[in-house]
Amino acid sequence: MQGQRCATTRGGRAEISSPPTIRQVAEAAGVSPATVSRVLHGTRPVHPDLRARTLTAAQQLNYRANRVAQALRTRSTGTVGMVVPNVANPFFPVVIQAVENELRRHGVHLLLCDSGDDVREEAELVRSLLDHRIDGILFSPCDRLSSQSAVRLAAGRVPLVQIDRQAVSDVAYVGVDQEAAMSEVIEHLIAEGCRRFAYVSSTSRASTAAERLRAYRRAVKVVHARSAERVYQGTFSLDWGRAAAQRIVDEGDLPDAIVCANDSVALGVLDVLRSKGLRVPEEVLLTGFDDTELASIAWPPLTSVRQPLEMIGRKGAELVLGSGAVPGKSVNLFKAELKIRESSRRRA
Amino acid sequence: MQGQRCATTRGGRAEISSPPTIRQVAEAAGVSPATVSRVLHGTRPVHPDLRARTLTAAQQLNYRANRVAQALRTRSTGTVGMVVPNVANPFFPVVIQAVENELRRHGVHLLLCDSGDDVREEAELVRSLLDHRIDGILFSPCDRLSSQSAVRLAAGRVPLVQIDRQAVSDVAYVGVDQEAAMSEVIEHLIAEGCRRFAYVSSTSRASTAAERLRAYRRAVKVVHARSAERVYQGTFSLDWGRAAAQRIVDEGDLPDAIVCANDSVALGVLDVLRSKGLRVPEEVLLTGFDDTELASIAWPPLTSVRQPLEMIGRKGAELVLGSGAVPGKSVNLFKAELKIRESSRRRA
DNA sequence: ATGAAAGCGCTAACAC
């Protein structure tokens, strides 16, 4: 609506609003811009009188420093970038929220990017964020292999911490110990008497998916070698869960337990089992992963793995800001919590 | 890791890496910085030879413009701010994702802020975003009254569009017609034979909550005046749903249908009804709102209202960018879709 | 303790 420009206007006409500059504050206060800056930042001592005049003028003009100019000069934008594979994946919103909160406690803003699980896009995003001179970056690399170059590129320029997913081992990382968590799931199922398993997951190339799968294989091999190969990979969706369950049932060889790499998939499986008249947990036990709201609301309630999302986000933010992200490595592995619910409890 | 500074170094020592400046490209190509800029932006015609040399030099040095400097000069940062009350509310991630995608198609980044449903924080965030000279702002005001000043402040400085929630009527807005949606819910229930209702909602001061409530009252009044007053307000959570259901049951006066302002609440209600042995939909019909994944997964599947989230996000982004946000007003009301499922279907 | 001046990296006016 309003004109945006202004400048000092040689003529002498009235200006149209435009945020006041430090210069204008200086003039109003009868001091130099440098003094204003010093007062506002407490960088160096300033005479009480000038200080007072400056403060008054600043307040009167409602002065607020232009962060862009500040950034150019100080080489710090007060922003941090975050790149995640899929904002709509219920795992991330909570992490994002925690990150944003922690950043803001330090006066830093979050530049959020969704890579859409696409390595090319992801790399592009990282480059673009660097162009914007973000002060750091939180990166959830979508591909544990192909994302490596992007991670390295960015890590060479700004503090970087990998979050949830890891592509490069000597760059800071924060997430949960996926293998420990999945092992715990299997141990629990074995304790419930299960011996034959099937694993429903996605073809995701994320490090987390790989770790969970590895743990699954390692853990089931002990009790039934062939179960280690009974793996169904599709996408992290209800529909894939349904499709996988269909296949499992069709094969006419129902395992004792179906282990899922994620809650959505598990609920898809559950849906089909129910429609086939196969009861959970009576005929087959079922587990999910992530412990989204879905898990507790399902019927029967779904055993799942709860990750400390807020903690991951907060710690990630702390690391980028404090540059605990700079040195060789720095791994912050949290422990997930197995939430045992009816879907995996054998009736006594 | 690496040193960040460099500058032209009067001594003549080798520099440590630091992104190349336009000046360095110019020198390498034997042209002026202005020419480089012109080549890179195609702002004005440049002789093919110089053009080629420039391009080569830029590529060789791997030159990428410093967006901060660019922003200072051009008064455009290539960023848009977004303020939402609660990132973890399953409604927002999808909208955010759509916004981010649309922005990126235009080379614009998203500065995401979570106000935590706090008007003070919200105002602070808006001011801070303005300091960062964002090119526009997408605002989901948490309070239809107290958020007005923040909306007005920001709208006076940059293109602003209210998203989902509206505080100021003469500022651009995009969302769904809440009243129409809620009316449709009630009409459906009436058609199913319901006459006596209860409404479970939150004390939220968001415009959407007010609109849904108003529509509920208006619609039920027609068939049963007292139902218009049977309103339970708490928070948008499973627990509040449980608490509200408990109260409703305790009152010993079960309505024909319990209408909920959101899916989480509805599932909380469902949970308690089930534990009390009250069957849905046989003894009481139930509806939610938002049609999150929860709704379709619940048992029985929950009738809910699906909002075109991606469309809202995309349109919001389009508006800020195209500054369809500038003039007096501009309201983009989408229509929600009633998803009728078992929870509100009377057995024939 | 304070001001003048330089300059962050870029683009746009203005000359040629």
Place this chain on the structure above:
DNA sequence: GTGTTAGCGCTTTCAT
């Protein structure tokens, strides 16, 4: 067409 110059708004030497 192209280079030179000025300047976006700020912070920070460097003198005083």
